[in-house]
Amino acid sequence: MKNIDDLAADAAYLGGAIRALDTVLYHHLNTSMTVDKINEINGMVEMIKCFSEKHEIEIDAYSMEGE
Numbered sequence: 001m002k003n004i005d006d007l008a009a010d011a012a013y014l015g016g017a018i019r020a021l022d023t024v025l026y027h028h029l030n031t032s033m034t035v036d037k038i039n040e041i042n043g044m045v046e047m048i049k050c051f052s053e054k055h056e057i058e059i060d061a062y063s064m065e066g067e
Helices: 005-030 035-065
Strands: none
Touching: 005 035
């Protein structure tokens, strides 16, 4: 079970990943898109999605621990 400091760090990592995705999208959308660029973006979105779902489960587990 993660403690509150680990959960806060994970939330910060998620924020950083979303900011990185924003930067990548800005640069890729201002140039010609290729299949490889679209695949890179899809990969980043899937990684963020998986990490956020895991974080949600860990937050729920942490909140249930206090009950």
